[in-house]
Amino acid sequence: MDQTGAFIAGARVSLAREDQSPSQEALAGDDGQFSFANVAPGPFQLTIASPGFSPQTVSGILQPGENRVVPQIPLAVASADTEVKVVLSRVEVAEAEIKDEEKQRLLGFIPNFYVSYDPNAVPLTSKQKFELAWKTTVDPVSFGLVGFTAGLQQAANNFSGYGQGAQGFGKRYGASFADSATGTLLGGAILPSLMKQDPRYFYKGTGSKRSRILYALANAVICKGDNGHWQPNYSGIFGGMASGGISTLYYPPEDRGAGLVFENLGFGIAESAVTNLFQEFFIRKVTPNRSKFDPGKSGKGTP
Numbered sequence: 001m002d003q004t005g006a007f008i009a010g011a012r013v014s015l016a017r018e019d020q021s022p023s024q025e026a027l028a029g030d031d032g033q034f035s036f037a038n039v040a041p042g043p044f045q046l047t048i049a050s051p052g053f054s055p056q057t058v059s060g061i062l063q064p065g066e067n068r069v070v071p072q073i074p075l076a077v078a079s080a081d082t083e084v085k086v087v088l089s090r091v092e093v094a095e096a097e098i099k100d101e102e103k104q105r106l107l108g109f110i111p112n113f114y115v116s117y118d119p120n121a122v123p124l125t126s127k128q129k130f131e132l133a134w135k136t137t138v139d140p141v142s143f144g145l146v147g148f149t150a151g152l153q154q155a156a157n158n159f160s161g162y163g164q165g166a167q168g169f170g171k172r173y174g175a176s177f178a179d180s181a182t183g184t185l186l187g188g189a190i191l192p193s194l195m196k197q198d199p200r201y202f203y204k205g206t207g208s209k210r211s212r213i214l215y216a217l218a219n220a221v222i223c224k225g226d227n228g229h230w231q232p233n234y235s236g237i238f239g240g241m242a243s244g245g246i247s248t249l250y251y252p253p254e255d256r257g258a259g260l261v262f263e264n265l266g267f268g269i270a271e272s273a274v275t276n277l278f279q280e281f282f283i284r285k286v287t288p289n290r291s292k293f294d295p296g297k298s299g300k301g302t303p
Helices: 090-101 126-138 140-155 165-195 209-218 234-247 258-281
Strands: 012-017 024-027 042-049 056-062 222-224 230-232
Touching: 090 126, 126 140, 126 165, 140 165, 165 234, 209 258, 230 234, 234 258
Parallel strands: none
Antiparallel strands: 012 024, 012 042, 042 056, 222 230
């Protein structure tokens, strides 16, 4: 009961024994009463807890053959300064981390969402992987970068079958956007969800320069699994192959074929390796709004 004498229904009562036997639990009924059956004789301790009240303990010794009736147990209202520890679930922690990653922008405006500065970041759920891929795909800057790429292709007359002029630029823009979208969705969401892999680059930041270079290069073909172990980056590699295969549907006929798919896959892996090197040694320095989960954000401990 509380200190006014009102019954506390649903209070949780735990029975513990000194002999380390498993504890028993019961819930108080509407009249505040509870019971335990088949309790072996010997010392015992009851712990009573209920939301909004301070826990209470009662100790005693049960004699052989005794039917012990515990006196009424008053619970005091928890004081305002009682410390309440709130523990977030792994999904909630990952959501907080991903929200911070979605604020990371190179030079303050270019998306840099697929890098984690926390080496122990919680694995993403499938929903969060799709969220990150979608945010990257539809970011306004991503559309601008696609246009810049299409402009370079037109200037160099790449994919000449598209022609020149506004029509040629539009075709190159559409193909470039399709490449980016399919690559991001397949390699960053769909396959990582199916294969339980993390599509992010985990910034190392410590160790010798040589070890960091090797780490960055290796991350072009390996990744961290959702189980926390490093493994071949099947999702990234197969995602690149699948994206290249899809691109044969809209590239000019002379720019299609299995050979070009594998050639583009090789270029994609090489591009990832170079990007990882920049992530490891340069991009962090020019990303002013990087995640608060970066252990070196205070300026100490991470070069």
